[in-house]
Amino acid sequence: MLIGHNQKAFDSEDYIYELKLDGIRCLAYLWDNGVELRNKRNKRLNPIYPELRDIYRQSKSKCILDGELMVLNGGRPDFFEIQRRSLMSNPVKIEFAAAKLPVCLTVFDIVYLNDRQITQLPLKERKKLLSDTIRETPNLAISRFIETNGTAFYNAAAGQGLEGIVAKRLDSKYYFGKTTKDWIKMKALRDADLIICGYYLNAGNSASAILGAYNCGIMQYQGHVSLGMSRHDFGIMVETQKAEKGLYPDFPAFDDAVWLAPRLVCRVEYMERTPGGGLRQPVFRGIRDDKMPEDCTVESKGD
Secondary structure, eight states: OEEOOBOOOOOEEEEEEEEOOOSEEEEEEEETTEEEEEOTTOOBOGGGOGGGTTGGGGBSSOEEEEEEEEEEETTEEOHHHHHHHHTOOOHHHHHHHHHHSOEEEEEEEEEEETTEEOTTSOHHHHHHHHHHHBOOBTTEEEOOEEEEOHHHHHHHHHHTTOOEEEEEETTOOOOTTOEETTEEEEEOOEEEEEEEEEEEEOGGGOEEEEEEEEETTEEEEEEEEEOTTOHHHHHHHHHSOBOOGGGSTTSOOOTTOEEEEEEEEEEEEESEEOTTSOEESOEEEEEESSSOGGGOBTTOOOO
């Protein structure tokens, strides 16, 4: 079951509210003598996360759980570590990573229990069955939730720099592979004002802007962002003075990129900074003409 649209936080007695976990979605099949882990593309994950090989022992019955694989680093979800783990294939490196920063599966739903599919039960009942079935360990946790007070919960999550929250209808059923408004995400995004240093075309005639900002007077690469349907803004970029790649020597060499003089400033929303200084899940919010490029630095924020 997939989370529906993003919207502003709200309060309702018809919903429960959970943290939006910053990891990799996973179905866990817990049987009498083993576990099978599968991602959304149905890839088998067992070899990548050996520290989860015994979590079946923490279930009182055979079941299928839905949850999120996460790495906690300093007590906070570290998406980059779980992403790095997901790409590993060397068993020695995997075992070393598992010992250094072990993965935890945090489950938020149960869809099968004791030879019975329970997706038609309301969420409130499934939550109770989940709590009754699973014994928690450092590698297997149950997602906590609150009732009614979604706005305050969202503000608390955003204030801690977390990804956001998810609202779920208490009476909702579980639909395999479906996107439904019964689950609603409320993501906390950060924003920045960045310089458009160039652009390139994607498949389908969409375009992406190449972003930069000044760091001690030197232009520094800040990632790239799709313009989506912003054809007006793309038209502005096309009409902007062109430049040579040499103006941005430390930027990646994008294929068929059109480089621009550092004249345009745009607003970009994003989840967080990557270790390399780029932007995770950036969203283009448009060109702004009320801020000078010189004011866009790696330390500055959007306003």
